Amino acid sequence: MRVLLVEDDRMIGAAVTEALKGAAYAVDWVQDGELAIEAARSETYEIVLLDLGLPLVDGLDVLKSLRTGATRVPVIVLTARDALGDRIRGLDLGADDYLVKPFEIGELLARMRAVMRREGSGASPILSNGKLHLNPSTREASYLGDRAVLSAREFALLQALLSRPGTILSRSELERHIYGWSEEVESNAVEFIIHAVRKKLGAMAIRNVRGVGWMVDRSS
Incomplete structure (x- = not known):
C-alpha cells in the first residue's frame, strides 16, 4: 500500500517513514505543500x-x-494544532481523521487501518478470497491450512494481490506497492x-x- 507523507519536521518525518516501512507500507515523503500537491497529481496513493x-x-x-481533484x-x-476550531475546519474540508501530535505510531497505524476499512465500505479487516487469508494487524497469512507471519515486503506484495483477486498485477505495479521513491529496487526483487x-504458504x-x-484466485 502506497502512502504519501507530508511533514516538514525532519525528525518526525524520518521516524514516521521508518515506522511505516516497518509496517509494510511504501512511503513517499515530501516536506512542503507544493511538493505534496505535485506528488498527489503524479502518483496514485491509497492514503495521505x-x-x-x-x-x-x-x-x-x-x-x-486534494478534495477538488478527481480522486x-x-x-x-x-498536526500540533489541537484547537477545536482547527479540528472542525480540517474535518469540514474533507479530512477523514485528525491526529494531534505527539502521537503513538501504534495509534496512527490503527487509525490508518480504520480509515481504509471505511473506504472499503466497512469490509472485514481480514483480506480473503476464501482460501487465502491475510490479517493486516498481525501480518499473518494462511492458505489451505498453512500459516505464516510475513515480512513487511512479503505482506505488502500479498496485500496488493489479495486486494484485487483475479486481477493480474505486473512487476511494476507490485513494485509500486512495495517500494517508495527513495528505495532502490533490485531487478529480481518481486x-x-x-x-x-510461496515457500511459507505453498x-x-x-x-x-x-x-x-502474478495474481491470486478470485473469491471462491
Whole structure:
C-alpha cells in the first residue's frame, strides 16, 4: 500500500517513514505543500498523512486541492494544532481523521487501518478470497491450512494481490506497492519475494501468468 507523507519536521518525518516501512507500507515523503500537491497529481496513493503547518502551501490548502481533484484519496491530518476550531475546519474540508501530535505510531497505524476499512465500505479487516487469508494487524497469512507471519515486503506484495483477486498485477505495479521513491529496487526483487511467500504458504498461493504478471484466485 502506497502512502504519501507530508511533514516538514525532519525528525518526525524520518521516524514516521521508518515506522511505516516497518509496517509494510511504501512511503513517499515530501516536506512542503507544493511538493505534496505535485506528488498527489503524479502518483496514485491509497492514503495521505498530512501535516498542516507546511512551507510554501499550508496543509489546509493542500487538503482543499486534494478534495477538488478527481480522486477521493483518504487523508489523515497529523498536526500540533489541537484547537477545536482547527479540528472542525480540517474535518469540514474533507479530512477523514485528525491526529494531534505527539502521537503513538501504534495509534496512527490503527487509525490508518480504520480509515481504509471505511473506504472499503466497512469490509472485514481480514483480506480473503476464501482460501487465502491475510490479517493486516498481525501480518499473518494462511492458505489451505498453512500459516505464516510475513515480512513487511512479503505482506505488502500479498496485500496488493489479495486486494484485487483475479486481477493480474505486473512487476511494476507490485513494485509500486512495495517500494517508495527513495528505495532502490533490485531487478529480481518481486520474484524473490513471491518465492519467499510461496515457500511459507505453498506454491499455489500466488499464480504466475507467464509474461504478464502474478495474481491470486478470485473469491471462491
